[in-house]
Amino acid sequence: MKMSSNVKAMVRVIFLVAFIGWLMIWVMLPTKLYKNKWTPNLETKLSSTYFGGQGANLLLFSFPVMFIAAFGCAYLHFQNRSTHFNHSKSATALLKRPVLVTAPVGIVSALELTFAAMFVALLIWSLANYLYVSFGHLHMHKQGEKIWEAKFRSVSLRLGYIGNICWAFLFFPVTRGSTLLPLVGLTSESSIKYHIWLGHVSNILFAAHTIGFIIYWAITDQMVEILEWSKTWVSNVAGVIAIVIAVPMWVTSLPHFRRKKFELFFYTHHLYLLYIIFYVLHVGDAYFCMILPGIFLFLIDRYLRFLQSRQRTRLLSACVLPCGVVELNFSKTPGLYYNPTSILFVNVPRISKLQWHPFTVSSNCNMEDDQLSVVIKTQGTWSHKLYREITSSLDHLQVSTEGPYGPNSSHFLMHECLVLVSGGSGITPFISIIREIIFQNQKPNFRVPRVVMICAFKNSADLAILDLLVPISGNPSQITQIQLQIQAYITREKEQPKAETQKPVQTIWFKPGPFDSPIAATLGPNNWLWLGAIISSSFVMFLLLLGIVTRYYIYPIDHNTDQIYHFSYRALWDMFLVCVCVFIVSSAVFVWCKKQNTREGNQIQNTEIATPITSPGAPWFSGADDRELESLPHQCLVQATEICFGSRPDFKKILFDLKESDVGVLACGPRKMRHDVAKICASGLAPNLHFESISFTL
Template sequence: MNSLFLLKLICVLVFLGWMLIWVLIPTEYYTYQWLPILSQKFNATYIGGQGTYLFLLTFPMMLISVLGCIYIHIKNRTELSDTSSSTSKNHMAFFRRPLLVLGPLGVVTTKELMFAIMGITLMSWHFGNYFFVSVKHPYMGGHSTDQLWQKRFRSVSLRLGYASNVAWAFVFFPVTRLSSILPLVGLTYESSIKYHIWVGQAVMVLSALHSVGFVIYWLMTNQIILMLEWSPVWVSNVAGEISWVFLLAIWVTSFAYTRRKTFEVFFYTHQLYALATFFYVVHIGVSWTCQILPGIFLFILDRYLRFLQSRSNARLISARLLPGGTVEMTFHKSPGVHYGVTSTLFVNAPKISKLQWHPFTVISNENMEPDTLSIAFNSGGSWTEKIHKQLSSSVDRLQVSVEGPYEPASTSFLEHESLVLISGGSGVTPYISIIREIIHRSNTQKGHVPRVQLICAFKHASDLTMLDLLLPVDNTISDLSKIKLEIQVYITRESEPPTADSQKLVQTKWFKPNPQDVPISPVLGENDWLFLCIIITSSFILFFILLALVTQYHIYPIDHNTNEIYNFTIWVLWDCFIMCISIIFVGSVAFLWQKSKMTETQKQITNVEVPSPMNSPGSWFGGGTTELESLPYQSLVQATQVHYEGRPNLQKILSECKGSDIGVIASGPRGMRHDVARICSCFGSKNLHYEYLSFTW
């Protein structure tokens, strides 16, 4: 515990120092006092003038990422007592409490509001100080014949670009899946998508104002020809314009309506981020690139490791097709893969789309199902419908690649006195792993076992079959009597149970083993976080060494010892090339070394079939007469009450919850999640603790 506290304290202090540097950079004192001294000192080193920002802004975040890996590694191997977990939960409950529920922003918690205010303040501070310095001192750029107001207009446009660089520095951190920085503040890739959206909006707005401002300035001063300038000794206007065009395409197709209606358009257009980032760093040059380098470096490293993991085909053992259109896919996994409740697995089916990766919540439980990993989804979109069609056909193998699984930052919601899980439609799937974990705890007497009330809203009675997934496909559970489980189901579009003749059967398909398929394995081995620490450290040191060699023996002989100025664009291309080479080399060596350690036992694939029920217990919920031989299914049915042609009164349900510590989680339609957050944020609902788990974008 002491080592964990010390590591986190060091990370906090380094981060505060890093933020202090960001605050000082736009000030007059830094610009005219510190920067000349620092530049002079670093110009005498092997890395040149870019060393100023490498030392001030890149190195601190790389250090935090390394220490974060060590912190997570120690934490994963340290069993904290129930008391400390509860204390941590209560201490952080205030930051998870929803404060605002606003249309485009959604549910905004205390933590999110704090980060948003800090981000807006930092960008405003940069713009204001840079503009103040430019106005106070005579030189503001532009043509010598420009009027004062034109110079100031140009200065405003330029300083907006400086402010956008601050947003660029943070935009990649939230989407780095193998991130050791996000867990330090209680975030995961899924839960931090909202931050990426907010920062991305800031990048687009500020970049748009910066670009449009310069176009207007060039038109006013008859210098529109500068739009076609690619200067060899200064910033490239063309590169900035190309980057902005790519950003504009990403921006237009990233709004919620496009994501819901035409996900493929959003997904494929979003891949232009690579070109947008590349032309942006070409536009700003090496010194300014070093300001935003940590986020880019860690994201590329994460992306390359995910690429290596996804090259293998995952062993798909079985698929369970439920009458309501729900699909459960079960994979074989190696013993080194560890995951918790509400973990996320990304899935790709090359036969359907080689580029599309879709996230799904893991519904299996590591303790109950040590050799398998399962996901579930409803075939409501075009991609999932094609998957359902493939699995419904007579195929004996489906080629699938995976990335992950990625664990949540915290499962403290399991320490509440009781849980109220509210879902709409397929939103019930994230709760399956929670209930399975509670079943495991109740049977093993390990950990706190909260009372659970599951509130489900389905459109049709056929969707009741989704409740079948609460129990594993092999049905190894023998006793559900030790848990306090209450399930309330509301069928909104039907007034009576379906007849026995209309009920469909469950289909379970078992796939033949294929030598090309391998169990899901951790990309970096069992000690993945410790190994990631080594990879980050080694790749950054290699980058630093190569950068020093190229600068000293190639760039400086031209830039310092002749009358020439080294090409502005080629210099930043060297930095990008060296960074990619360092990441690819170290990442490949580490991956191949870990892959060679895989034992023959882990490589062997077995094909074990277990009996599967032909009748769905979900149909029994609707009033069927089939006798259930399985005692767990009988207990599940007895705990379930179905209401037809009605919707749950969430205000009434939550107000009647008894207890001083009730965790409330909502998953499903946006409007329903917002309603639950509003109820929990009311002043009189102090016993309701809204647990924000981001299952959807």
């Protein structure tokens, strides 16, 4: 079923109105109008015996986002896949051009800079209004307290309020199966930097909030307050515990630890569960409802990922290249659909039961119906251990996977020319792009972009990665039908090595385990309607259970006076009910979908999978001219490749020499390389260049 353009436009307008309305509530929240007029009216009309004081916040702060998330699933399901890309120039191309390229914040486009400035303006506006209202009715918390001390306390308190705004957005970027991100053309991996920015800002605000109160208690001789767990108001102890948990998470998330001590960062970051619990115990149920959508949607996504990761994935084979690169080939169900540059998270319990590592999917779901492949470069502790396991004559390797996750469209096809800039293993996302272009080129009257690939390798052995550009399935000679130009730069070798030094490609086959199953379509891009059912059903169930508990358990105790029933117990009830509703609904839907996938998986296992043709390896250097007829695509690949030894690419000259009016520039690899390319595109000297970075880091 296709969705007409008019219906799509109308639905987008509805989503936009709901989102703007939600933002306007945040804008009005710190004002005197909201405090003195709106709040009394809202409490009178919405603070019922079923929801208590959190009824207004559920309606104003939770419902709009949950509405967009639930009905956004239906929108993403019914929109026509064929309209995911077109050849018209985007109206927002100028806004997506990089305008700021610097190490601390990474590559920032004009659109991102605009929204970042608006968000900072919201924080400043909120703090200024909170202080204006507070200073106008200054409350003395201790007899004999000085005015400046009361103002100092007020500032410290309001810094915590501002940090709560950051938490309202904090979890959206790390929800991998998000409904909201595809609606605005984002993916979870491209949004990680937003999570990093929000995390730093919120931690700075919460640290200032905590330090401010400690100083206030010290100068007013109230240090005993740090140990208070109030029955009727916020718990100071819970807040202290939350910030104690947050500090190691914050420190280990800094670039030095993420790059040099990834395992320390990885394990420490899992303290976020405790952080959330004590944070909610500190702020209470009313403030929890203000940030509930992000946590609710993240919890659904995280639990579905957990359920998927409990399954063992059938590993078919491993292709070991002479440069230390391994391509893992998994079995998958034909119904699994994903776009190029998608990411698959891989766990090998034999190496580490807890570590999950993301890798780019190199296969194409249109060309390889029953297989999914990822490329892994042996350049870290975990990947070196995996390499040793694969090459140690194992006949079976237990693997679990999550995903794949990726963009909702093949937007790179809209360009007239496509420049793919890679460094080292950064070439892996472009393998899937090349294969998608090969597939789309077979369609009648469909124009695919001309492709210029610029690769920088340390050694000539790394050239073997280019062999993966030739698809194993289908007709490999189709690669000769696209306009492909490859410029490979070998930076650490000044002359061409001898041909006899090249090592052959090794293919290792694995036996299937009794509990192994193909990678199946998970709830998300392949099952938007089911995901929408989970979001809507679990949220409605939460509201029903919360109403029942509040009306028939809490209300008879305190009669909405907030003087008898424990303040923290209310927050515990909210968290407990959210978890129960998410677990029940998600488990039920997941089990149902798993049964459907199991039937499809059994059909695959009962069918003998044809052994793919092993790549003979391209004759990259002279002395390897005697090739069989099947190596013709590889010979064409070599002919399309220009190899330069002992030099680095001159990105400025290459990019400025391109004559097409619409050139998409995609960069993946070392940060310095991506930043150099981004600066050239941001210079404005070549308006035809449209830059995009593919990376998990800034």
